[in-house]
Amino acid sequence: MSGLLSPILQEYAKAAANFLNDLSQPLRDFILFLHSDAFIKAIVFPGILFILTFVMFTIWFERKLLARVMVRLGPLHVGKYAGLLQLVADAVKLLSKELIVPEKAVKPLYVSMPILCGALSILTFAFLPLGPGWVIYPSDISLLLVFVILAVTPITILVAGWASRSKYSFIGMVRFAFQVFSYEVPFFLAIASVTLAARSFNLERIVEAQAGLPFIIPALLGFIVFLITSIAEVERVPFDLPTAEQELVSGWQTEYTGAYFALFYLAAYIKLDAVAILTALLFLGGWHGPSIAGVPESILGPFWLILKSLIVVFLVLLLRGVFPRITLDKLLDLGWRVLIPLALLNLLIVATLIQAGLL
Amino acid sequence: MSVKALLIFVVVAFLVSLLFVLLGMLLSHRRVKRTKVLTFECGQKPFEWRTLQFPIQYFPYLLVYVVYAVIAILVLVSLFYIFETPDALMRVTIFLAILAFSSVFVSINLKRLIQGI
Numbered sequence: 001m002s003g004l005l006s007p008i009l010q011e012y013a014k015a016a017a018n019f020l021n022d023l024s025q026p027l028r029d030f031i032l033f034l035h036s037d038a039f040i041k042a043i044v045f046p047g048i049l050f051i052l053t054f055v056m057f058t059i060w061f062e063r064k065l066l067a068r069v070m071v072r073l074g075p076l077h078v079g080k081y082a083g084l085l086q087l088v089a090d091a092v093k094l095l096s097k098e099l100i101v102p103e104k105a106v107k108p109l110y111v112s113m114p115i116l117c118g119a120l121s122i123l124t125f126a127f128l129p130l131g132p133g134w135v136i137y138p139s140d141i142s143l144l145l146v147f148v149i150l151a152v153t154p155i156t157i158l159v160a161g162w163a164s165r166s167k168y169s170f171i172g173m174v175r176f177a178f179q180v181f182s183y184e185v186p187f188f189l190a191i192a193s194v195t196l197a198a199r200s201f202n203l204e205r206i207v208e209a210q211a212g213l214p215f216i217i218p219a220l221l222g223f224i225v226f227l228i229t230s231i232a233e234v235e236r237v238p239f240d241l242p243t244a245e246q247e248l249v250s251g252w253q254t255e256y257t258g259a260y261f262a263l264f265y266l267a268a269y270i271k272l273d274a275v276a277i278l279t280a281l282l283f284l285g286g287w288h289g290p291s292i293a294g295v296p297e298s299i300l301g302p303f304w305l306i307l308k309s310l311i312v313v314f315l316v317l318l319l320r321g322v323f324p325r326i327t328l329d330k331l332l333d334l335g336w337r338v339l340i341p342l343a344l345l346n347l348l349i350v351a352t353l354i355q356a357g358l359l
Numbered sequence: 360m361s362v363k364a365l366l367i368f369v370v371v372a373f374l375v376s377l378l379f380v381l382l383g384m385l386l387s388h389r390r391v392k393r394t395k396v397l398t399f400e401c402g403q404k405p406f407e408w409r410t411l412q413f414p415i416q417y418f419p420y421l422l423v424y425v426v427y428a429v430i431a432i433l434v435l436v437s438l439f440y441i442f443e444t445p446d447a448l449m450r451v452t453i454f455l456a457i458l459a460f461s462s463v464f465v466s467i468n469l470k471r472l473i474q475g476i
Contacts, residue, residue, distance in 0.1 A: 042367035048375060095379070096386045103396040118376035126368050137365040166398045166405075178417060185427045192434050199442055254399050259383025263376060332420045337466040340427055344459035347434065351452040 045302075046130045051122060054306075055269045056087050062317045069321030094265075097258035102164065105255065109163035114256065114263040117156040121267040124149045124274040129204050131287050131301030141201045146278060147191060150233065153271065154180040157242075160264075161252030172251025175328060176235070176242035182335045183232040189343035190226035193219045193350045194282045197359055207286030214285035218353050221346035223283045225339050227312075230275040232331070234268060237320040241328060272316065273309070280308035419472040430458060 020028050033039055041047055060075065064082065067074025075083025101107055127142040127149075129135035139145060154176065161173025195201055197218065198209035209215075216223045232239040243251040253264055280286060289304030291297075326334075353359045398405040437451045 038361070038364035038367060041364045042371060047368055048371050052375075092386075095383045096388070097383075098387050098389060098395070099380075099383055100395055102398055104398055115373070115376040115380060118379065119372045122372035122375065123369065126365055136368050137361050168399065174414060178420070182420065182424050185424060185431050188431050189434060192431075192438055195438055196441065199445075249399065258387055259380045262383070263379050266379075328414075328417065332417060333472075336420065336423045336427065341459065341462040341466050344455065344462050348452070348455045348459045351448065351455050355448055355452055 041134075041136050046125060046128070046134050046136050048122065050130075051125055051270060051273070054273050055266060058269050058273055058313055058317075059087050060084055061313070062320070065314070065317050066321050069318070091262060094262040095259050097261075099258045099260065100255075102166065102255050104165040106163040106165065109159055110255075111260075113156045113160035113163065114260040114267075117153060117160070117267045118263040118270075120149060120153045120156060121270040121274070124153075124271070127203070128274065128277050128281065129207070129286075130277070130305055131298065132204070133298070134302055135204070138204065139202070142203045143191060143195065143201045143206065143282075146203075146274075147188065150271070150274070151184060153267075154233075157252060157264075160256070164252070164255040166255050168248050168250075168254040169252045172242045172244075172248050172254070176252060178328065179232055179235075179239065179242060179331060182332055183229045183339075186225050186335060186339035186343045187229040187233060189340065189347060190222045190229065191282065193222040193343070193347045196347065197350050197354070203281055207281055207288070210285045211288055214283060214288075216283040216285075218359055219283065219346055219350055221342050221349065223279075225343045225346065226283065227279060227315075228334075228339060230279065231316055231319065234271045234275055234316075236272065236316055238323040238326050239331065240325060241331065244325060273313065276309040276312040276316065277305065279312045280305055284308045284312075423472070434458075 020031065023031070043049060060083070063086070064074040075086035077083060078089045079085030101110060124146055126136045127139060127145045129138070129142070135142075158173055158177055161169045161176065164170075194206060194215055197215055198206040200206060200209070206215075235242055241251075242248075243253060248254070253261060256264060285308070287301030287305045289300070289307075291300060295303075350359065400406075434455075437454060440447055441451055
């Protein structure tokens with residue numbers, strides 16, 4: 001196969017070199033830049049285009065899945081297959097809506113927070129490896145960096161809720177503050193068990209440590225705690241008290257319209273996808289999976305990882321069709337009475353397993 | 360090389376978000392109307408938001424989480440301690456056991472934290 005292809009490839013390379021030589025210097029530099037590793041990683045695969053496609057697919061999948069749960073058809077007409085392009089149509093519709101800044105709102109904060117929230121939630125993907133070597137910025141503390149960004153993003157939402165100066169936004173913001181700051185502790189403790197088992201904060205090393213056994217088996221309690229807290233972190237049902245659509249008119253998003261609302265909406269789904277990929281990396285064995293003959297490792301790794309994270313996304317989306325919303329006191333009770341002791345017990349189990357030489 | 364990728368990614372992340380708002384400004388129509396810039400109340404005259412207060416009955420939970428945040432930092436420090444000196448695992452295991460069982464004990468014994476509901 002390669003013997004057959006190589007003359008054609010050589011021809012192609014020669015033609016490309018000739019083409020580059022004929023161009024002027026700045027244009028040649030630009031084309032080489034488009035071809036560089038950094039550009040492709042930041043824009044195409046682990047980067048922005050992949051994120052936007054993944055998010056579009058997630059939103060379409062949610063609408064289709066919820067429709068099937070309720071015995072409806074869901075998006076059907078836009079796009080060739082099953083309303084796949086419905087989201088593009090929705091985005092155009094949202095962007096054509098009027099951008100309103102309420103007269104009571106604190107304008108600079110009100111206008112800048114959606115942009116900051118969108119950008120920060122996209123930045124989570126900079127440290128998430130999607131395969132061996134498929135990462136925008138490899139770092140020894142990538143797990144801590146992801147945790148820091150996931151912990152900073154809610155602050156933009158708090159400021160947005162406060163700057164709206166509306167009572168619904170304020171109530172939603174206070175609920176969000178309680179929810180996020182209380183669930184950050186069990187979230188971190190669940191992460192700590194994985195780092196203890198892998199003895200590293202590097203996500204790639206954590207995945208390499210799961211080559212034999214995914215961490216969901218020794219740290220099952222940690223997986224449950226991590227899943228519940230991350231659902232609360234991204235405000236999905238049953239933990240959607242801050243944006244309770246029926247009682248609070250979308251909570252802290254009440255005053256936002258048009259493109260601002262679209263950014264918050266997008267940011268929520270980007271966070272959901274980031275958390276799903278993080279779950280697959282930390283507990284489900286990352287890019288390890290059965291090998292398929294003829295498919296190279298560099299494509300198979302991301303394929304298994306994305307498949308696993310789609311399973312997590314499916315679970316999280318299904319919850320919205322099944323569960324009602326819980327109340328604030330139950331949420332806080334669940335956090336400190338159930339999740340934190342479970343996370344600490346899970347840490348103890350992992351430490352004991354390491355002590356016994358089983359991990 | 361990877362720093363370059365990170366820089367491009369950061370710039371693009373902010374550009375994409377800005378692009379959304381710019382497109383919104385370009386595509387949206389604008390008709391100024393008094394009721395539109397009022398605080399959301401379905402056109403009714405909005406009543407004051409400042410009369411709302413912080414839900415003080417949940418204050419004990421905040422104290423609980425402040426205590427647990429300190430414990431989480433202790434766990435983080437002990438993790439780094441294990442990375443540096445693997446022999447310390449026994450001591451950290453005992454520390455984690457004390458934490459786990461005391462948290463279970465507290466959560467079983469302290470049932471009602473909410474004040475005034």
